Amino acid sequence: MALAMDLVRSSEPDPINGYRSFELGEFKLTRDAYFATVDWPAKGQRHIHKLPIDYFLRAMMRDVAWGFFYGWVNFDHIFGTKNLYGTVEMYAGRYNEAYHLAGLSYVETFDEPVIMATFKAILADWVNAGFDPFAAPEETSTSVFGPKNGNNFEAIERTRLNTQRMPGVAGDSPLRDEAAYPINRHFLDVPQDDPVVRAEPGFEDQLSAFNLFKYLSRSDVTWNPSVTGVCKASLACPTTEEFILPVFHGNDRVEWFIQLSDHIVWDVQDKETGRPRAMITMRAGDVAAMPADIRHQGYSPKRSMLYVWENATPGLPDRYESGELPVYPVEF
Numbered sequence: 001m002a003l004a005m006d007l008v009r010s011s012e013p014d015p016i017n018g019y020r021s022f023e024l025g026e027f028k029l030t031r032d033a034y035f036a037t038v039d040w041p042a043k044g045q046r047h048i049h050k051l052p053i054d055y056f057l058r059a060m061m062r063d064v065a066w067g068f069f070y071g072w073v074n075f076d077h078i079f080g081t082k083n084l085y086g087t088v089e090m091y092a093g094r095y096n097e098a099y100h101l102a103g104l105s106y107v108e109t110f111d112e113p114v115i116m117a118t119f120k121a122i123l124a125d126w127v128n129a130g131f132d133p134f135a136a137p138e139e140t141s142t143s144v145f146g147p148k149n150g151n152n153f154e155a156i157e158r159t160r161l162n163t164q165r166m167p168g169v170a171g172d173s174p175l176r177d178e179a180a181y182p183i184n185r186h187f188l189d190v191p192q193d194d195p196v197v198r199a200e201p202g203f204e205d206q207l208s209a210f211n212l213f214k215y216l217s218r219s220d221v222t223w224n225p226s227v228t229g230v231c232k233a234s235l236a237c238p239t240t241e242e243f244i245l246p247v248f249h250g251n252d253r254v255e256w257f258i259q260l261s262d263h264i265v266w267d268v269q270d271k272e273t274g275r276p277r278a279m280i281t282m283r284a285g286d287v288a289a290m291p292a293d294i295r296h297q298g299y300s301p302k303r304s305m306l307y308v309w310e311n312a313t314p315g316l317p318d319r320y321e322s323g324e325l326p327v328y329p330v331e332f
């Protein structure tokens, strides 16, 4: 992994557990055998917060792979990042009503390359051999715990696939190589037939179709939408889900979900305060618009297929924040 280490402030490896600690502004991040610890200044002291290390690394992996995503990536109810597109806000307690009102919250904004380089360096140092933060818990090892034991650069260097056209169309990303991407154990019943395409002579490079269910059945990652189709600002981002979405995503725009198989339970909360808004069970065929003023976390008890539809129209966050656009796409 190309690491811009000159942007990173880190310590020497801890003599007992072998892990480095990192600083971003006034934030300090450390890890031990079981926990990531974040600490920050509040009320004249250092306030500390602990997250289980497997959970923390799964969240950080998504934040890096998604380039800080749209809006808020809450690692949990306390700690996370808000994408300001060019700079990134890092916060502790700011979007937790109780912490914020108690005066314990803290926010600092960093240039995107600095926080990205630091997060990548943390992943490089804190992910042990054998642990894949993109994998479902049943599919990866518990080597994430304990003292430092090697690395897993191969797993953490995966980034989200971005297509310019459609997978399989000449000049764009190839469809998944079937030998390299076996059918996931939970999708053995997914038909693997390919559509028949008969193009007029001369149009062979322009007309294409593929079996999206087959494509997704061979995905080797969880909770990592691939931008599989782009039409102007409309991004088709299907993904396969198992266990917990490792972050509470706070929307800065409306997002649509189409549940393609199985089911996901969504915990929906107020974006600003974390107050509960709804628990929603989406079964295969269900469609939902997630409003622009919520945060959400999904629970998928077995691997399922979800179609996430994103609107990349420039300037949307400001238009929602100013109230120009209603937070719902449709008023009934």
Ligand code: PHB
Residues within 6 Å of the ligand: 222, 223, 224, 225, 239, 241, 245, 249, 255, 306, 308
């Ligand atoms: C979301 O925050 O909307 C989201 C993120 C990752 C997924 C699915 C949904 O895999």
Ligand code: FE
Residues within 6 Å of the ligand: 249, 250, 251, 255, 290, 296
């Ligand atoms: Fe979301």
